[in-house]
Amino acid sequence: MIERVKVAVVGVGNNTSALVQGLALYRHSGSLVGIRKPVIDGLGVGDIDVVAAFATSPEKIGRDVTEAIFLPPNNFPRLNCDLPSADVAVTKGLVDATEIDRVAAALAGAEVLLYSAPSGRPETARAYAGAALRAGVAFVNTTSDPVARDPELMARFEAAGLPLLGDDLASQFGTSVLHNALLRLLEERGLTLVSSYQVNLGGTEDFRNLVENPNTKRQSKLNALSPTGNAATGNAAAGNAATGNAAAGTVAVAPLGYLPHLASQKVAHLNLEAQGWGETAVSLDVKLKVHDPSGAAGVNIDLIRIAASALRDGRGGHSAEAASLLKSPSGTAI
């Protein structure tokens, strides 16, 4: 019988809510609905236990993780499943590198540390990675902060025989995945793209943060579209424009819209205008509705299992298996 994976989580936001509730749902129901990989290296989705959680919000600290995940500003819905207490009180997260020892101690017994805090605090991310190293725990970085792309850190994880997976989680299903698939499809069928846009609307804290720094995120979304070989021209609120291959048509990302009433649901409107034989018009309009935190949890569950399996096998450093689940896997330029 398989030994369950013990995971510690940094960040008790919507993504952790989706992870914790989903684990309860799948373990109890045996359902495989929405699961991309039922088993990875012998580990099922129900074979994961959250054994520690770190947060900085005073309201969350000390509460059981199964309660803390419902505190504002979290707004991922309550799933339709029993959620027994985890007997895991949320621990105060680290604020600076002086607390690495305290965090490392709190990691005792964990095998994987999933770093699922908001992006934008690289020093914090690296401090947690340091704690994982000290505690002999595998580290998974889901944020865009460079951790697995830091060669020095990667070398230390390799030397210690500890897995280090990251950076920047690629959602199981989101606007970029869909937009890229449609751009690729047009290309495969020989249609010529004339123009395309995407608009993203959402109601999470994540969205609120991103609209405050719109160009960064839109550039990232444009980058996410470039592997298709299609040009991407960003048109930011401030009026800047990054130009790509004009011949391939224009792909524009409109400003993100923070609409609180959407809560954890993201709505995206996509349009693709193209030309087929005889230069006649082909047009596609798409509306997507999806819960972003589910898209994150659906990939985190794979990264956790890959990390745990590598740890148990003594394979330190990065994992080729994880690369397709990450936007900026180790080796990518920072």
Next chain:
Amino acid sequence: MIERVKVAVVGVGNNTSALVQGLALYRHSGSLVGIRKPVIDGLGVGDIDVVAAFATSPEKIGRDVTEAIFLPPNNFPRLNCDLPSADVAVTKGLVDATEIDRVAAALAGAEVLLYSAPSGRPETARAYAGAALRAGVAFVNTTSDPVARDPELMARFEAAGLPLLGDDLASQFGTSVLHNALLRLLEERGLTLVSSYQVNLGGTEDFRNLVENPNTKRQSKLNALSPTGNAATGNAAAGNAATGNAAAGTVAVAPLGYLPHLASQKVAHLNLEAQGWGETAVSLDVKLKVHDPSGAAGVNIDLIRIAASALRDGRGGHSAEAASLLKSPSGTAI
């Protein structure tokens, strides 16, 4: 310098209009917009000449093919290009097998006979194939009538060293292509399909004919969706239902709508409801607008070049290269 391919066409409907006009547009402009394969075996899209055309409508017979393509019920738009007279008068098409000799004589000088008449007249299709055999001309069957799937006919083309490509053209870009791509994408990303539908609206004679025989077409559309591994349940106007793999969710094809004002433009509404991690809802709504005749011509241009190249190389019978351009390639059960 390459010798241009001489093509005879059976049927002077919208698809032939798109082909003839597109050839003029591309030859004159040098544009590659909407072209899937700029060159096949050395042949560009401008290297095709229509040298004969057969039709049954008295209004079309005797008119230059560049005029006949604009007569009703044809409603493919006039493209934005010069269209010089082809000096090819439309010939009276054959009505029964006694006229094979006459048609074969009219094929003198042609290399490829593109059979682009409405589906549903298998005897006529085979009679034209017979005329092609007699005239030493390659045959391309774009209809769903079984010609290339007829082993006896295929053997005769092989014996004669004449290419025989068919059956049933797969559009360059249409509802099935798009719907399949989206169903596959959900599957690849690990989402579980709950339900899906497509509605097709159009204004061509083709659409008018199909709505008179709705179940056949809808079953064909459902079949077109099955290679994805997704279940397909058809719900026809008359109430029948073909059941597939229930666990994989329901894919329904609504009755076709013949709306004359759409002319040669097809409009499709697609919906996909799925579940991701935590069984949370993912929904996709898509509107597609496309000119069906362009989708046909964009593939016919490839089939013609494959057939011509095979003919010139002495490769008779079917062609592996053509299989992906056909819904029912030779070898498929009738």
Next chain:
Amino acid sequence: MIERVKVAVVGVGNNTSALVQGLALYRHSGSLVGIRKPVIDGLGVGDIDVVAAFATSPEKIGRDVTEAIFLPPNNFPRLNCDLPSADVAVTKGLVDATEIDRVAAALAGAEVLLYSAPSGRPETARAYAGAALRAGVAFVNTTSDPVARDPELMARFEAAGLPLLGDDLASQFGTSVLHNALLRLLEERGLTLVSSYQVNLGGTEDFRNLVENPNTKRQSKLNALSPTGNAATGNAAAGNAATGNAAAGTVAVAPLGYLPHLASQKVAHLNLEAQGWGETAVSLDVKLKVHDPSGAAGVNIDLIRIAASALRDGRGGHSAEAASLLKSPSGTAI
């Protein structure tokens, strides 16, 4: 304190399910969500009691109405409210006019008989009206069968001082309401309609019946659009076409699609293409999702109250107040 209205219902389908469940929901919660008229002549939505119900399905007869409404083919969802037993067993409905006495006896104590059976059985409708006359009960006909439009019947209700409201319920919110509002809006703003279509998809028995008799329903839907002054051209599967004022543009109703997975939810796709100043294009695409049975119950609740109030006041015959809630009020040509 107001005396509650005692209603008998013919037909225990989705519309009755929506009515019975909604009454329980509103009475218990005091909510006014989705209520068009909180009070009519002193009667609130919670002031209605269903005291008798007639059905022909052997499975439903004898069951409490609060259970019978969930039996197949009914597929209106279970609302989120307590639904205590009504202590009203479903009675066997009448099959022919010989049973009028039995039904009249079963109506003892009722004030209003709501005729909510499927359309298409005018003799049955009139027989129930006869039973209502005999029992001294007001009659509300929600079907398109002519009852209130029958002058002889109307005269008998008037003579008896009994209200007779009908025919053919106009939904609280459906495709016709929305399509008309958009056509009117374009007209008011001075835009010129070029073309328009609507496609309706649904999964109820009602939809299944309608797709078997598609032209009737589509003509009715086209008629529903004519008061806007816009032309309506129907394009039925069988190829018929009703022509209106061509100058005003084409409004087409595509064939209904019966998609069982939609259950009681209706989905409609609407498109309006118009021209504004300088003959530039204006286009509108709309997707509507709505539960048809809710649209019916939301109007039935008003008709019941109007009928009860008229009965109590001794006002027999039709009611001007009800005319706007009906597609074919009395006085309309049959």
Next chain:
Amino acid sequence: MIERVKVAVVGVGNNTSALVQGLALYRHSGSLVGIRKPVIDGLGVGDIDVVAAFATSPEKIGRDVTEAIFLPPNNFPRLNCDLPSADVAVTKGLVDATEIDRVAAALAGAEVLLYSAPSGRPETARAYAGAALRAGVAFVNTTSDPVARDPELMARFEAAGLPLLGDDLASQFGTSVLHNALLRLLEERGLTLVSSYQVNLGGTEDFRNLVENPNTKRQSKLNALSPTGNAATGNAAAGNAATGNAAAGTVAVAPLGYLPHLASQKVAHLNLEAQGWGETAVSLDVKLKVHDPSGAAGVNIDLIRIAASALRDGRGGHSAEAASLLKSPSGTAI
């Protein structure tokens, strides 16, 4: 026979392009397509002549107005009509109040001055109004800058017997018109609004300017929605939120998206989520495509005729007839 109205225009942007081209189209074709009021006080849409035009762009000054309207950044399309030279060279617009005399002199012969420059320069707007007063010309202010709402200016126009119409043109057909109509429709039918949003995308200079000052415009759009009695909550990029009547549901306006490839076409995505009987869900998704400059010209043509007619009749000051064509008619608080 009617004397044609002589109009001078300030601003040679997209709106003037739509006006000038539309006048040529309608005069030549006699078409009434897209015209809201064929005749106002005896004046048809073809009875308008542009006799002077003011601009500040050096490229436009000195060019015939029929050429200047096609210079960048203008991107309203070339309409399908002959556009003979107007023999009206674009005049250098005023930069400060010292030039009022020069402008007044250039207005000789004009009856109406249409102020159609970008909003946001109230001093310039008032200087042009001063020039109109001096020249004895009626003034129409289409911008949101307060001119007709300035009581002192209004008094001077009244005293001079000159019409002064403004402020802030209400488009013939745009997002606000549509969104309001849908909100009103839900309300009339008794549905309860749960939430609603609109996203506006466009490619004009106007859009580019607005995205640089997003909250102002979004607040204006929210204000435009308030007459429906529905609450409006704005959620700006910077995170502010204007709260309305929470009980009536949330109407959100997402950040404007400047997508240059859309040129003068505006695209809006609207969503309305509501509840009907039984608190069941009703949802509406709408995509609108429209040319903003046509929406402006279609109303300017009415304001010009109202102003000219009032001038000829000696009715100075504001006009009740114009109030419904303006967002902030005189009398509105600034």
